[in-house]
Amino acid sequence: MRKASLKLLKPMIDKFQRVHEICEILKSIDYPLTVGFSGGKDSSAVVKLLWACARILKTDCPPLKIVYCDTEVENPVIDSHVKKTLRMLQAEANDNGIRISCEVIKPEIHRGFFVRIIGRGYPPPTNSFRWCTKDIRIRPFQLYLGSKNEVPWIAIGTRYGESAQRDRSLKKHEDSSSPSRFIQRQREGNRETRLLTPIIDFGTTDVWDILCEFKEPHAIDVTTLATLYKDGSGECPAIRDFKDKPCSKARFGCWTCTVVRNDKSAENLINSGYDELRPFFTFRSWLAEYRNDPNNRCSSRRNGRKGPGPFTISARHEIYSKIRDLECITNKTIINNIQSEYILYLINIDLSDQKYLASDPSALIGNFPLFSEMNPP
CATH class of the missing domain: 3.40.50.620 (HUPs)
Structure with missing residues (x-):
């Protein structure tokens, strides 16, 4: 058996x-x-x-x-x-x-x-x-x-x-x-x-x-819970009695998750009619690819070791711009004002750190209009 x-x-x-x-x-x-x-x-x-x-x-x-x-x-x-x-x-x-x-x-x-x-x-x-x-x-x-x-x-x-x-x-x-x-x-x-x-x-x-x-x-x-699992797994029948195969395979989490290669639950939800998720899923896929481009990363890590380091200031500005576009499309706040202020605070620390600047040429020659619009904390 x-x-x-x-x-x-x-x-x-x-x-x-x-x-x-x-x-x-x-x-x-x-x-x-x-x-x-x-x-x-x-x-x-x-x-x-x-x-x-x-x-x-x-x-x-x-x-x-x-x-x-x-x-x-x-x-x-x-x-x-x-x-x-x-x-x-x-x-x-x-x-x-x-x-x-x-x-x-x-x-x-x-x-x-x-x-x-x-x-x-x-x-x-x-x-x-x-x-x-x-x-x-x-x-x-x-x-x-x-x-x-x-x-x-x-x-x-x-x-x-x-x-x-x-x-x-x-x-x-x-x-x-x-x-x-x-x-x-x-x-x-x-x-x-x-x-x-x-x-x-x-x-x-x-x-x-x-x-x-x-x-x-x-x-x-x-009923709502079972529907979410059904739509998220793409293969689970409605529960009518306990002889049916239970809904279990859907795994829900962060829409930004780049740990998994493919977010099957998000894909299945979109295919089941949750169209409001599509822009989030598109951004997540873009971010996963953007991470892997060495041109978007500093030439060394923060501990000084050579190798792909943090995102450059230019790359971070592009990510921020994409998020603002996503907010307009979805009509949802993704980064609130307090978070924006703290982000600017951290960026200014990097811009005043000579060790960081040595690994990020974009910080010296770039133009970052969205960051300049932020209010400092």
């Missing part, structure tokens, strides 16, 4: 028994529980599961803080869906007396994606220089947790079987001292974080099962 066929024999997990098990854990938590929410199927299933627990436990349930990290370069369709979901979720929680607060966090200004690229000249991320994940996705969450006095408790939708790297990480952080298999511990420096992984052993079918069976909160719209 083929391996794929064997997976179909895996018994369905009793979701209502899982609610009871998670309730027992929640009763022992004295601090608010932060829930990492991306709007995808896994984090949505976690929210539905915790909502059911809150319904049962009432005041014995710790406050739930639903936190979404807006990298400011999220896929616009997904970003709009998530923020709409959060607004509806907050209203529904208020109406039902459930202690939930929804928050949106963002990267620090100096770590922003285009502040890094235009202000500092960072090349767009690659597999060997993947600076974006830590800067714009992980770091904001760490800072958010670091602002709290209590030992952080975080609920996440991580599951075994998603990737070998993810499985190794989950195994590494298992808490042998805990009586529950759903609790893990992470330590960074002197700070400890406790992780609640309520769907750690779920298969994809189990995730869609809980999304469909648990009707509340209504803010988690499973």
Whole structure:
């Protein structure tokens, strides 16, 4: 029997028994529980599961803080869906007396994606220089947790079987001292974080099962979610019953992502009728090619070593110009005024640095009208 066929024999997990098990854990938590929410199927299933627990436990349930990290370069369709979901979720929680607060966090200004690229000249991320994940996705969450006095408790939708790297990480952080298999511990420096992984052993079918069976909160719209996954994968049927192949292959993230060679999810969404994504996808493809042209890079790196360095001032000006054009086409702000000011501040530092100027002839002879229109911080 083929391996794929064997997976179909895996018994369905009793979701209502899982609610009871998670309730027992929640009763022992004295601090608010932060829930990492991306709007995808896994984090949505976690929210539905915790909502059911809150319904049962009432005041014995710790406050739930639903936190979404807006990298400011999220896929616009997904970003709009998530923020709409959060607004509806907050209203529904208020109406039902459930202690939930929804928050949106963002990267620090100096770590922003285009502040890094235009202000500092960072090349767009690659597999060997993947600076974006830590800067714009992980770091904001760490800072958010670091602002709290209590030992952080975080609920996440991580599951075994998603990737070998993810499985190794989950195994590494298992808490042998805990009586529950759903609790893990992470330590960074002197700070400890406790992780609640309520769907750690779920298969994809189990995730869609809980999304469909648990009707509340209504803010988690499973039909819309399934449609996004269907349109993003280009091969998933509508869910009518659990014999259908579940939606799972779509992977949503930043519209600027140049780590992958081809952004299949974006291509599939565009082919499914999300035409508003086309200009973003076109820019992303242009930026990936622009990065690879040695004429757009300084002759040495910032540490003085020879080799492709940061984008030249001229190249950064061209990228900035393309973004302004993109803003006009999409009617969306991509770089706000505060970010523009900080970008100018960083560029002026380079223009006054003789070591930098030695590796970037364009900085001495170029004309940069868009930068001159910026207001200094």
